Amino acid sequence: MDLQEFRAGLDAWLAGHEPELRAESGPGAGLDEEMRHLSKVKRMAYDAGWMRWGWPERVGGFGGTTLMRAYLGEALAARDLIEPGIYSMTEVLAPTMIEYARPELAAETVPRLLRGDETWCQGFSEPGTGSNLGSLACRARRDGGVWRVTGQKVWTSLAQYAHRCVLLTRTGTPESGSRGITAMLADMDAPGITVRPIRAMHGRDEFCEVFFDDVRVPVDRTLGEVDGGWGVAMDLLPYERSTSLWHRGAYLRQRLGHLLATAPDGAFDPAELGEAVQAAFAFHARSRETQHRMARGERLGPETSVDKVLLATTEQAVYDLVAGAVPADIALGDGADGDRWRTEFLYSRAATIYGGSAEIQRDIIARRLLGLEGGR
Ligand SMILES: Cc1cc2nc3c(=O)[nH]c(=O)nc-3n(C[C@H](O)[C@H](O)[C@H](O)COP(=O)(O)OP(=O)(O)OC[C@H]3O[C@@H](n4cnc5c(N)ncnc54)[C@H](O)[C@@H]3O)c2cc1C
Structure with a gap:
């Protein structure tokens, strides 16, 4: 199937199944x-085949261009059938599994993620480690055929629902920095794991603290080389800033369209409206190019930091516009859409933090793309 056939077939399927797919x-x-x-x-889309296109056959996919995956999430978000933050976790974690896990492990686990039978989470950040990921301390010690993991992760999105965790651990000495990190896939029901949800300011327990107390992870769950986890993380983060952001961009355009259709006359400052629309289009153009580069098989890297900065700028510009247009909805959360505008406005403040903060993205752009080395 080519992309055009995929789009036409998917659009027809969505039109026929929209009532069932709507929450x-x-x-x-x-x-x-x-x-x-x-x-x-996800289950409906997988069983109908749409969720399998764009993924390699060795993990249950049907092959085809990755643009199919980009379009599926875009089409679902544009019809308001999914919230892209939770939908797109697959786009962040599955490519890494396919590239770095044993082929049998990827073949066994990735289809369950694609079909929605499992949820996975990403255990990178720790209480003392966010932007400075190379200093992480959660320790893994080799003991025969298992890793024994002890330590803590934090801000782990959806950990309370997760069956598996793509985990970064310290396997070198505490001073080994980015050279002593190993990535692995842990089962979240393993003895010794405790998950404590954290209530965020938008009223949702979206992320968690996760404690590991002598948790055993089989050594054949290692992703990539022992002490090579930094490379795994550096390859994963550009995925976090590519197709999943494309889906989020589609969602933001849909919400902007809804705002324009429903806000009272004269609700917008024309300059703010212009800025939000311009930001949305700038992101769209940039991310479209990223989707095509990925489809051509190019390796994504630090240039995806530009996509992340543009997405975060768009998200906050759109919700600043919302705040100006329907201020009572934001303040009180009891507008025609319930508290949805308020929840989304508050969550938009996180856009400059998750997936790497805006300052860190600008630092990457300055040093790695523009060659402005500065002090480091
Ligand atoms: C909604 C949400 C979901 C998340 N989900 C996950 C998840 O699933 N898994 C996971 O592992 N993590 C997750 N995170 C954590 C996220 O990756 C970190 O919050 C982020 O990387 C920043 O790290 P930090 O919070 O430790 O802040 P810090 O690194 O302590 O930074 C604090 C401030 O200092 C600035 N700063 C830090 N270093 C520099 C520097 N060198 N130069 C200039 N400024 C600097 C930062 O930009 C920021 O403004 C999530 C976060 C959010 C908000």
């Missing part, structure tokens, strides 16, 4: 309900 309880029903609904959408 019964509507947007803003809470994270438990959203996760249940997401699994249903």
